Amino acid sequence: MGKKKNYLKSPDLLPISEQGRTITSFGYSFMWIGMVVVLATFAIGGAGVINLSLPYVIIATIIGSLAIGLFISLTADIGIEHGLSFPVYMRAPFGTIGTHIPSIVRGVTASMWFGINTYFGSTAINAILNLLYGFDNWFICFLLFAIVQMVNTALGIKAVERFADLAAPIIIIISCWMYVSLSNTASAQGRDVWSWVESPVTGGAAFTAxxxxxxxxxxxxxxxxxxxxxxSRFMKAPKNERSWLKRNKSSLIGNLIALPLTQTFMVVIGGVSYIAVMNYDPIVGLQQAASGFALGILLLMIVLAQWSTNISANIVPAATIFSNVGGPKFPFWAGVISAGIVGTVVQPWNLFGIIIPVLLFVGGILSAIVGILVADYYLLRKRRVNVPDLYETTGQYRYLNGVNIPGFIAWILGGGASYFVPSYSFLVGFFVGAGSYYMLAKYWWFIKYKQAEIEDPDDEKYLGITVGRDWFIEESLDEVKDNIIGGPPVTDIGTLKQ
Known part of the structure; x- marks a missing residue:
């Protein structure tokens, strides 16, 4: 009878070596261009111009985008330094079993976003087909669009990057066209998009807005x-580079340049759409601002944008999480299918009117997890990680029956605090989560459950690409045999040697 299979060693979740990293700074920036073009981004602009002039909405968007870009850059280093995915590193602050709970929350949220964006894209596809052939059935468009996106994602990260490279330039060009079309509609109605507001507010109300x-x-x-x-674990990064800024160059360019620029432009389009036709949904605005071939091209941009967004921001993270929960016999492609099923079962077409505030609330809860990750990775472990033990059922990250209690206490405190101040939910959740986790782990939990990288913070033992290391996770002969015979496709077996 063979040795019991280690459920933590799914081939799709093993560390990515330097050779396996294919995303360039250019490719990552193009991913951001595609990810930002979603209905919720337009909604921020539409809601903003109700109370503020467009220039103030732009300034606020730039500030918010740069701030979140910085937080994203901080957590991205986990993937760049060690080649680790989100659900695998979460075993450190939540435990080898506890990681599943917050991971599933994120996975379900990503799947719901997938459903929303697919519905948004399917309405554009339906409008195109109706324009060309008189076809009118958005649900069939939804199912077909979902299947195409899942197949694209299941082909691997390189296919995702190639699609982003194709879609991004088209999205940029057509976004400019969209802006001009909507601006002309507003001008024709005598509305100046750079000064007009609906029910303008002043003083404290303006500051709150x-x-x-x-x-x-x-x-x-x-x-x-x-x-x-x-x-980020798939991003190219220089080996033996001690400078955090140089090592994270690709991430920083995408998060602090591509994200703020694209986010701001799309918020502007949402604001202009609301000014022009009293609706932040550009599909509605475009159908009034353009017709014929021009309308078809503009709607095609919406489709490409949702496709690109869903793959990078929703399906890849959700599939990775579901693969982690399912174990070694639940490969990445099965996680992709799971994300698609969840995204459809929630019926985004019925939730469409309320889902954005709901998901923003969930975002506030998840901000506590971001705080916990930053505190665990930077403040406690100082970027050093005992990576092999992340894949051991009886290693240092097992804690109490697989659960790191301070992680859950901090998550509850941070998420709960964010609920009471929704306008500041991200910052409140982040700092309460980070602060409470740091105090509980440092002065209580890690005294009882010793962490090797904290007790002996040796660079050569516990850093990754900074010291030129590719982490290699050993598997038993039975595990290798199971993976080859009944596990992932041949293309995934190479990760066993990384």
Whole structure:
């Protein structure tokens, strides 16, 4: 009888070596261009211009985007330094079993976003087909669009990057066209998009509205700031580079340049759309602002944007999480299918009107996880990680029956605090989560459950690419045999040697 299989060693979750990292700074920036173009981004602009002039909405968006870009860059280093995905590193602050609970919350949230964006894209596809052939059945468009996206993602991260490279330039060009079309509609109605507001407010109300735009932008990307390691582990980075800034160059360019620029432009389009036709949904605005071939091209941009967004920001993270929960016999492609099923079962077409504030609330809860990750990785372990033990059922991250209690206490405190101050949910959740986790872990839990990298902070033992290391996770002969015979496809077996 063979040795019991280690459920933590799914081939799709093993550390990515330097050779396996294919995403360049250019490719990552293009991913951001595609990820930002979603209905919720337009909604921030539409809601903003109700109380503020467009220039103030732009300033608030830039501030919020730069702030969340910084948080994303901090957590991205986990993937860049050690090649680890989000659910695997979560074993450190939550335990080898406890990691599943917060991971599933993020996975379900990502799947719901997948459903929302697929529905948004399917309405555009339906409009195109109706324009060309008189076809009118958005649900069939939804199912077909979902299947195509899942197949694209299941082909691997290189296919994701190649699609982003194709879609991004088209999205940029057509976004400019969209802006001009909507601006002309507004001008034709005698509305100046750079000064007109609906029910303008002043004083304290204006300041509050300004803060709401800032934290809406931050809350919107809170989910990705938690699980960005699932993408950043595929980013190219220099070996033996001690400088954090140089090592994270690709991440910083995408998070602090591509994200703020694209986010701001799309918020502007949402604001202009609301000014032009009293609706932040550009599909509605475009159908009034354009017709014929021009309308078809503009709607095609919406489709490409949802496709690109869903793959990078939603399906990849969700599939990685579900694969982690399912264990070695539940490969990445099965996680992709699971994400698609969850995204459909929640019926995004019925939840469409309320789902954005709900998911922003969830973002506030997840901000506590971001705080816990930052405190655990930077303040306690100082970027040093005992990576092999992350894959051991009886290693140092087992804690109490697989659960790290301070992680859950801090998550409850941070998430609960964010609930009472929704306008500041991200910052409150982050700092309460980080502070409480640091105090509980350092002065209580880690005294009882010793952590090797904290007791002996040796660079050569516990750093990754900074000291030129590719982490190698050994598997038993039975595990290798199971993986080859009944596990992942041949293309995944190579990760066993990384």
């Amino acid at each position: 300004f803060l709401v735009v800032i934290f809406s932008n931050m809350g919107f990307w809170a989910t990705l700031s938690a699980d960005i390691p699932s993408i």
